[in-house]
Amino acid sequence: MKTLRLIAVAVLMGAAIPTAYGLAPVSRTSTSQYGMVAAAHPLAVEAGLRMMEKGGNAVDAAAAVAFAVGVAEPFGSGIGGDGIAMIYIASENKVDAFEYRCAAPMAATRNTYPESTRSEWTKGGKSFAVPGLIAGTCAFHEQYGQLSLAEVMQPAIDMAENGYAVGPALSKVISDSYDKIAANPEMVKMFLVDEFPPEVGQRLRNPMLAKTLRLIAENGPEIFYGGPIGEQFVAGTREQGSLITLDDLKAYKARRTEALSIDYRGMKIYAPTMPMGGIGVLLNLNLIERLPLDIAAGASSPQNLHLMAEAMKLGSRDRYAVSGDPMFTKIPTEWLLSDEYSDQRAKLVNPSRALTVAEIPVGPVDQGPGSTTHFTIMDAKGNAVSITQTLGGYFGVGVTAPGLGIVLNDQMKNFSPSASSPNALYPGKRMNSTQSPVIVTKDGQSILAMGSPGNYRITTTVTEVLVNILDFGLPLQEALDIPRISALYRDEILEVESGFSAETLAALAAKGHKVNKHGEMDMFFGGVHAVARDPKTGLLTGAADARRDGVSKGLAEPPKATATR
């Protein structure tokens, strides 16, 4: 009953979102025949739609959203961070992946980052790695976009220059991050109003960032990766103790990689390869496909939740055991995703009780906040772009590149402390990540693209929402709205969102799960933004997560110009 109430609340929330923060009413769910964007801020969604209206394709829209959401949702991503883009090219029935994870500076060694000073890795200049977002976004845009870089960056420049409205999620995160922000005079100017966290509807500006973005738009990414902005970046951050040099920036390149994929219930699911988290989602799904889900009982039945939790635990155990930068470590991906291995692992699941920690060996994991952002775009041709991007923790550790308006990532903490780990720190190496945007195809057409922020809950949330849609057949928005769980191999704790019935929670506890209850629509469980496509009619449906300020919106009429790619 409580679940039904929650769904009703979510449905009402999914209807028109009020103009409480000064923007025209938009919806969490919408449909369009011509193009669709789902992202964590209405202005970012509008940025993407504007590109499609001008005749750009899904990739142009994605590039616009990438820069815009970094302005309007500054705690979750930005040009001081990194990301991963999965791109489905309809005309070629092909998925391309661009990985632009942050990279350790070449001076980052076990001498300069000794284990004994690990707490220093999360402070000041030592906390951030070489940012990849500018390189990655420009790389995929150059490969597949039609509009100019200046055109796709203009919405972000306008927002940073003229201001953007603060939504509920940003207002809350700024409140939560107040200490961090108040300690940095540049961040005080960027994110506080009269030294106070902004209220919903108030506007923030970042003119320093507008200037930086404008220079990149006019000159290309090279101005950052070795040019004058890069020089200013290096000079300003080295004063804070950073080891990043101009050569590190010059050496940084986005990687174009082959996506991982599995067959799942007659569909193909694509996810990014290492160092990103895609293997985590695919491991989970391979297990779930082999477990006796009771579809009639529904996605929130205790037995189905138990089986999914056990799959998450086993899948995460394997992911953490192998996760690292493939340029530095061999990862047995093919074996891990094989039918033979999946069959073996699925046999470990006990339908009657939760596996104990002793039954799943423990390894290190980062229990950080659920920062990061995700957005999804599809255009009328069926091209799809699914991008997750991040700074790491909310606003990183509160360090900025002086004078540039850039909030820096805090990704150096995501290297393993163990020298023998595939995720150990090495000069130039990219640390592992749970970011896992996915694209689903069937019979050679895109049918779904989605992803989520949320630290290690990214892989469990993406798994759970995929199962809600593909196995339980839930409508797209409902699949996002129903309460979530998350389980990890390292303990017997089952994180649950409010909304499950008392009977369900009791049944899970009776199986040995240590239930840890979170709030309603809790950001802990991520913020999914998804677009589905009906392969018969081409109708696009967008859905956005009420756990963030997410919205989806489609083009109401055909664009004025037509994308040629």
Add this chain to the structure above:
Amino acid sequence: MMIIVRITMAALVGAALCLPAAGVSEEAPAAAPAAAAETVKSFGGPALVTDIGQGNTGKLVEVMLRKSAAVEFTADPLAKADALAGVKTLVVGVGASTKGLGAAGLDSDQEMARGKELLAKAKELGIPVIGVHIGGEARRGEMSDSFNRMVCESSAVFIVWKGGDEDGFFKAICEEKKIRYEVVEAKPAAGAVLATLFGKAAASPAE
């Protein structure tokens, strides 16, 4: 028109604990009354500012008091009962944040225990409490409200931003317990109310 009642310090503390807001409308306007030329020093210093729930409201109270210079104060978001020695007023920012609790190394039970002990000691020592909730809906909900209720019920005056009391939760407690209820239209305006309580005519929030 605001009527400000002049009462001696000892009587005011008792009155604030027992009587409804004397001469001050419950729907107090956002700014301190313009007719604050005749202010009453209701609460004294030095004050101790703390946070119960670790939702950062205590930090914002510090900002407000620093800007108004209304009272000498020390701040400790994790203050314990023994920190009350020599304190004349306890100002508590309330509202829970799981992130804040985690950063402080506390779970909600531990924070609740700390809060209870602190408020009990303040009562024992006759130190009046000013409670402040300006976190809005983000600092409401099941966990937050357990802290919110505890602090509100222990307060002599409770200042709340209207966005966090749309359901009348705090107003109902204040009415029931006869606690002075001060609601503000904008969060920074809580600073003006605080300044007035400490006997200083504060600038309007716009300045």
